[in-house]
Amino acid sequence: MGPNLLSDGIAFLVLLTYAFMPYLTPKTLAFGVRIPEERQPDPFLQQVRRDYFIGLFVVLLMTIGINHYTHSLTENFRFLITLGVLFVLLMGNYEIAHTRVERRKQHEQWYQGYPEAMMAIIEPEDVKTLRKPFTLWLIVNAFFVFLLAVITIGVYPHLPKTLPIHWSSQGFVENRVSKTWWTVLQPLFTLVVVMVGISLFEIYLLSHLRPDIDPHNPQASRMQYFLFVRRMLHALGIVQFGIVLSFGLTDFSMWGWIKHPSSIILTGPALLAVLAVMAITFVTGQEGSRLAVTPHDNTPYRHRNDDAQWKAGLWYYNPSDPKWLVTKRFGVGWTLNFAHPISWLMIGVILALVIVSIAFHH
DSSP: OOHHHHHHHHHHHHHHHHHHHHHHSOTTEETTEEOOGGGTTOHHHHHHHHHHHHHHHHHHHHHHHHHHHTTTSOHHHHHHHHHHHHHHHHHHHHHHHHHHHHHHHHHHTTTTTOOEEOOOOOOHHHHHHHHHHHHHHHHHHHHHHHHHHHHHHHHGGGSOSEEEEEEOTTSOEEEEEEOOHHHHHHHHHHHHHHHHHHHHHHHHHHHTOOOOOOTTSHHHHHHHHHHHHHHHHHHHHHHHHHHHHHHHHHHHHHTTSSSSOOHHHHHHHHHHHHHHHHHHHHHHOGGGTTOOOOOOOOOSOEEOOOGGGEETTTEEOOTTOOOSEEEOSSSSSEEEBTTSHHHHHHHHHHHHHHHHHHHHHO
16 A cells, blocks of 8 residues: 555545544534534534535545645655645545534524533442553553563664664665664653653543533433543553554564555554544444433523533633643534643654654654
């Protein structure tokens, strides 16, 4: 599989994910706008969804056109252009739908007559149970990282004086570095940083759980959120395992154990892990919205109308919220509170790691 096919496959997965997004969000949300659940069958919302899918089809055609006219560019530059333009088009398509729903909601006063509330239910047993999948994957992935470290130290004396660190799309070496302890161990150090970062995120998640409970059906919503977090912990563990395997294959290629490695060989395990996570996501939904749970007695309350804290329906900005990590408005998982200093610190750390990695490989 060539790099062009790999980049096209990634672009297709991104498009597929955005196509499923409207069906993964809770029933109290429509394209990032908070609505009463009873509004979901509204013909207007059905029309907005149809127009959104038409927009995705247009984005697909434009992406195909971009691929056609950029085939002469280098593989990395072409990949960046394709994904960059794709995300801009996808955001534009989403914002059109978001703006239409937001304006109709304000014009027709959808929340008029509904008592609003915010609710959080955290059971100690839930947190205790959620530690089990985290601990399981932590042990499994730590074992394979340790095994890779032992192998790396063991093979160091037998490695050649120069090592390949970059390959062409056909698997031929394009760049080499001199063998030193740093150049040999640098991939392992990077792997450890990534694994520790994901594990710290999981620890924070477990110690700062704040379920976004629907006050109209609080018990069912709590059960859905609990199952959602448990499955996301399994998903993150799978991603970590895929990353470990990808780094291991990269090391084996540097050492000459894999001849002419292609992009798909080096990234294959991580991509398979992403596919597994997508499957879990599609079945579960954001905050467990697609999970069937035993219904409980409803209350007259509706989720608080919190649109003001979400800029363009995507970016959470709330200086009065002490949390820097919140569940996404459109999509599955978590996002940052951009009014919190820690959020910008996290962004800075990630950018610094990317810059260091690029500098090393060049």
